[in-house]
Amino acid sequence: MLLHIPEVFTPEQVQTLRQTLQAGPWLDGAVTAGPLAAEAKRNLQFSTEAAEYPSLAQAAATALERHPLFLSAALPQSILPFMFNRYTDGGTYGDHIDNAIQLNKYSGQRVRTDISVTVFLSDPDSYEGGDLIIEDTYGSHEVKLPAGDAIIYPSSSLHRVEPVTAGERIAAFSWVESLVPDAWQRSMLFNLDMTLIKLRNQLGNSEEIVALTGHYHNLLRQWSR
Known part of the structure; x- marks a missing residue:
C-alpha cells in the first residue's frame, strides 16, 4: 500500500529542522548503501555521528508516531532511527530495493523492513526533478509532496529518486517493522x-x-x- 500522510511536520517544525540540517555535516550517501545500491546512489546524508543528529532523529520519529493515519496504516512494531538526505547538482538514486534487514544503531536490534517512509522537507517549488518513483503491480507512481508531508510504501518496492537538476531536495527517511508483516x-x-x-x-x-x-x-x- 502506497499512502500519502499529510502534515507530519508543521511548517515551523520543517523550518527548524532545515536550519539545523543546513550547516551539516553532510557525507557521501553511498557509504550507507549496500554494494549494489552504492553504484546507483549519488546524494549526501547528514552524519549520524553529528551532535545534533539524535535530537533530529527523535523529533522525526515522535512526529510520525503521533499521526493517527500512520499508526493505522503501518501498525508499527519498531521504527528505525530517521536519517536525512540531500540531493542537489544532479544528485540521484537509481532503481533499487531497500535491504530486508537493518540494524538499529542504538539498540542493536535487527529490524525487518516492511515499510519505507520518506518525509519531504523541501518545498516542491524550490527544486526541479527529484521525484520519488515507486514501481508496483499497478504501474509507476511519481511522488513529490509538500514540505512536512510523508509517503509510506512497501519496502519490497522497486523505487528511485530522479536527478535534481536545480535547487536542493532534503528529506527524512526511515523504515518500519510492522506488527502485521503481510x-x-x-x-x-x-x-x-x-x-x-x-x-x-x-x-x-x-x-x-x-x-x-x-x-x-x-x-x-x-x-x-
Whole structure:
C-alpha cells in the first residue's frame, strides 16, 4: 500500500529542522548503501555521528508516531532511527530495493523492513526533478509532496529518486517493522479501520459498529507477529 500522510511536520517544525540540517555535516550517501545500491546512489546524508543528529532523529520519529493515519496504516512494531538526505547538482538514486534487514544503531536490534517512509522537507517549488518513483503491480507512481508531508510504501518496492537538476531536495527517511508483516493484510485492516471511523462519526457506537470493531481487533490479533 502506497499512502500519502499529510502534515507530519508543521511548517515551523520543517523550518527548524532545515536550519539545523543546513550547516551539516553532510557525507557521501553511498557509504550507507549496500554494494549494489552504492553504484546507483549519488546524494549526501547528514552524519549520524553529528551532535545534533539524535535530537533530529527523535523529533522525526515522535512526529510520525503521533499521526493517527500512520499508526493505522503501518501498525508499527519498531521504527528505525530517521536519517536525512540531500540531493542537489544532479544528485540521484537509481532503481533499487531497500535491504530486508537493518540494524538499529542504538539498540542493536535487527529490524525487518516492511515499510519505507520518506518525509519531504523541501518545498516542491524550490527544486526541479527529484521525484520519488515507486514501481508496483499497478504501474509507476511519481511522488513529490509538500514540505512536512510523508509517503509510506512497501519496502519490497522497486523505487528511485530522479536527478535534481536545480535547487536542493532534503528529506527524512526511515523504515518500519510492522506488527502485521503481510502487506495485503495490513491494507485490509487499514481500510476496515478507516471505514469504522467514518461509520462511527455518522452513527455513533451502535451495536453493529461495536461488533465490527471487535472483528477488526480479532483479525489484528490473529495476523500480528
